[in-house]
Amino acid sequence: MDDLSRFKQTYFDESAELLAVAEAGLLRLAPGEIDMDEVNAIFRAVHSIKGGGGAFGFAGLVAFAHEFETVMDGVRNAEIPITTGLVDTLIRANDVLARMLSHAADGTEAPEGTTDDTVAALRRFLGKAEAVPGQPEPAPEPAATLHPDDEDDEAGIFGDALAAIQAARDDQGPSATPAADAVPDGKIRWTVVFRPKAELLLSGNEPTYMLRALRRLGEAEIVCHLDRLPSLRDLDAELLHLSWTVTLLAGPEVDRARIDDVFEFVADDCDIRISAEAPPPAVIPAIPPGAGPPALQNAAPAPGADLQDKAVPPPPATPAATTSGAAGPGKAADGARRGNGGDHAGPTSHTIRVDLDKIDRLVNMVGEMVITQAMIAEHVRDLPPGQFQELLEGLESLAQHTRELRENVMSIRAQPVSSVFSRMPRLVRECAAATGKEVMLVTSGETTEVDKTVVENLVDPLTHMIRNSIDHGLEGPEERERTGKPRAGTVHLSAAHRSGRIVIEVTDDGRGINRAKVLSKAIEKGLVQPGSSLSDEEIDNLIFLPGFSTADQVSNLSGRGVGMDVVRRNISSLGGRIGVYSAPGEGSRFVLSLPLTLAVLDGMVISVGDERFVLPLTNIVESLRPKPADLHGLVNKCDVMMARGEYVRLVHLHRLFGIPKAIDDATRGLVVLVETEDGSRLGLVVDEVLGQQQVVIKSLEANFRRLDGVAAATILGDGRVALILDVAGLREMSRHGAAPATGIPTTAIPLAAPADRSDQRQRQTV
């Protein structure tokens, strides 16, 4: 990969994140209110995408982003009111931007006219904002004036000046210079002379930020002095040749310190004079001697004058230009906030981008170290403590360090679930629109961190569950009102850490599961024998059965052949469990419990003959030693055991796997009662249960291939490999009969979870 394409890749990566930020922000915008932080974040996101796009020459993208950004700027200056229509348009614009980015990433041109509709829609909002009575039609230039911080605009910091000159040319005549000499009551007129050193830009400072910040403190009239501007031939584009005089009409809440603050970061790189004075009829700015003829300025904006640029016709000998932006005093507080937190690039992010492969290698090596450490610990356990005191102490602290190291390294891959949660508001919005229901989404615990792979694999199940909740769970607004509930239903999405796992809950306050209907459907589909009596809980769990669907509720949201069984399979392939709790009329709650990482698994180590295996803890119900009376033969073919009032089929692992020297008699060994994801139980006959352990999951397929009944492998404390068993696979094997020990293994038995299983595992392994 050459340098440019690497930078491009970084740009696309970042843009993807920024789009997500913008979308999340847009979804939080509520009509009528304005949350400046949110608006600023969206503006910055779009602006950054535009800036980077410009650097790579994506002209179409930049042009579109510019339209988007212009509207956002209108929003943050409170010129465009936030309405539902606006938010919809902006969300659409975000989508278009995403599309254009993906075209840019593919190196293809976005089809002609992709942006037309959206641009038109955006411009309508802009038009509304600018169609202030008495103002001339908006010219294209104001856009440039509205964005003095567009470093990628052709004019850059000259934008103000050039646009203003342009405006001045267009707008000659005395009408634009109201002679408002008087300072309104309670206001102070500040004169700020800002002469940056020529090298200011080299230190990464941007003078227009300061001018902007000043403008937000009150009504500002900004005069740009071009006197130091060399001829084009001598122009060094990296040096700053401009200086400014700002006349600021601000309320009493603006004091000297606030103005000083604006220049805090550049104080050493510029010459600043700040003075407050009683209103003179005309202000002659105090320009340091030798700076050339001072700019003549004789106008102050009328109170309440707005957006439209006003300019004095430049005196022939002194090129000067004026722009003014006005902010009502009521917005001063906002302005200050924007000045501090908004226009600067936000808090510095103390993060670096690292190739995932590198982290995986690190995780792998730490896994190795943990195993080696466990191995050493096992070897020294029998040493006489008196003699090797120091060695043992050293190993003890080594053990502690490795544990901490492992936790820390694992946490590198961790990321907050907010990246998934933030996609859900949009989903809810769409589902609500599609079903005609009113839905409120409440999320909590977004900062809970989980392994990246887990986060990625959460999207589909959560999407489905939320759709399900809205489509099936929540009632329509009228029905809700009839039953005394608020019109809008609530879906609550939460995440929390609980005893080394992450628990995610999707709760709705809808009608709950219609048990009578579920049961009759299940009987109709032959999933349940007619006449069987099931507990409420058992009925609720029927919705997870493959093939179950309350078919008469098919809509364009659900009923597309993806049922809750797929959700359960996805969750269980992540080593998780899902449960449902429902109360008729009050709502349903789906509870997911997932491991924090897929690199490590909680397992029970068991032994069969000389071999050791690991059973995932999530599959284990209990282990017990049956009494002879509990064991029965089923037509001489199969052993069954009575466990807790239920007959469970026994599977002798050593027979299934052809392991010699193992215990065959279940009454002398142990039976581990396991449960598969679809709830069916199985008794595994093993020699011994050695204990619970966290194991690092290793791929068997990377260098070999998938094996029936085996999920993956791991390395135990003594360095030996142990296979992690796949309970569903074992059940399948025992049903079809194991392949003979040396014969040809039966290939491609269609397992409960088909082909995607192996991919799943491939991805799991670290």
Added chain:
Amino acid sequence: MSSSTAIAPVSSRTDLQPAGGANGTEEQYVTFTVGSEEYGVNILAVREIRGWTPESRLPNLPDYVRGVINLRGIIIPIFDLRARFGGGPTEVTKRHVVVVMQVGERTRGILVDAISDILAIGHDEIKPPPDVDSGLIDAEYLSGLYTADNRMVTLLNVGKLFVGEHAEQDAAPLTAVRETV
């Protein structure tokens, strides 16, 4: 691991470019014995040579798949070359050797009796395998024969030898070999 010692770590494979100067027709082969027979594999495919470590058995596979071992955190399968050629499973001792090889994306080990030599063999010194009954020997994995001091060295094509990650495909002809040998 405790009992394993790398016998002859053949590392820095970049140094082991085909010898023989500009024409590049000479390549190096690692040779090893299984029973009384000598085999060779291209040295570029060999990652390391290590002593025997107890394997973990894999269920329901042909006997030439001995099981898997932990090679510094990755799990690699071990194939028993004697069993692969129909001689029944090797009874391993501490002196048995695993040749760890890189075959495409995959790393796997083959269990052999002992390493014997490293030979530089010119292309024109390799004789084609004789026309053998394809029912008897699957000649696919033989890349040629070489004579070294009156010993015959069978050169193996490791890529073909282990097509068997889908081991079932190999199992059938090999059983046939075992019965006829």
